[in-house]
Amino acid sequence: MSNTYQIFLISDSTGETLDRIFLSLKAQFQNIEYKVNSYSFTRTENQVLKILDIAKKEKNPIILYTIVDNSLAKFLTNKSDEKKIPCFGVLGSLILNFSKLFNQKASHEPSGQHALNEEYYDRIEAIQYTMxxxxxxxxxxxxKSDIILLGVSRTSKTPTSIYLANKGFKTANIPLVNQKSIPDILKKEPQNFCVIGLTTEAERLVDIRKNRMNSLKETKTQDYTNLEKIKKEVQDAKELFKKYSWPSIDVTRKSVEETAASIIKIHDIYISKKNG
Known part of the structure; x- marks a missing residue:
């Protein structure tokens, strides 16, 4: 039997969580070769079935996943069982499962990439919370959030949240449709939470949404990519942030890393005022 394993990393988000955890996991086993196949933003049963069809054709396929939707996660595990493909949620007892699968004891030593110390586990907790x-x-x-991000659709809320989680911040993100999208507790106590709005130029948002729809081969209402409708969405969001005195960041020309850096600065100021 070949020692090369085809690892399928399936995520309903950016996949950064899986990449980092698998990097630590594989350091526990020696003389095992891997080929990694990553699938991010997997959110439909049809996408799952396509991935499983690919995995079934490979030798020694193994699936690792981070999927928040319980029904979709169950669908993935059931279909994997039917195809006799090992399938694990990354936050389960992975080292024990892999030890059995590879018939090899784990070293139980910190990997070269990440030290498995308290800070590491705090970061994993933040990642799970954020997901x-x-x-x-x-x-x-x-x-329980350290940071709460608000923004209309496709303003980089999810990738920014995951990046912040990898820095140890428990981050929640909420798509902004209207005022009803905001939990009552945030409206009643707007300054008791570190809430930050994300916004972008409407013209740029049109392109991003169209590309997103094309890549997923999905359709939405025409309002989703209508420039005038998007201009109103963006303006309404800005007025909402101003109403509750929440700081906002224009992400139009910022990378995720730049946006996150600005958010961390705002969070530091928020904590200083809170403790001051």
């Missing part, structure tokens, strides 16, 4: 609170999910415990 669970992506795109407006689990708003009932949003008070």
């Amino acid at each position: 669970n609170h992506d795109d407006g999910n689990l708003l009932n415990d949003i008070g």
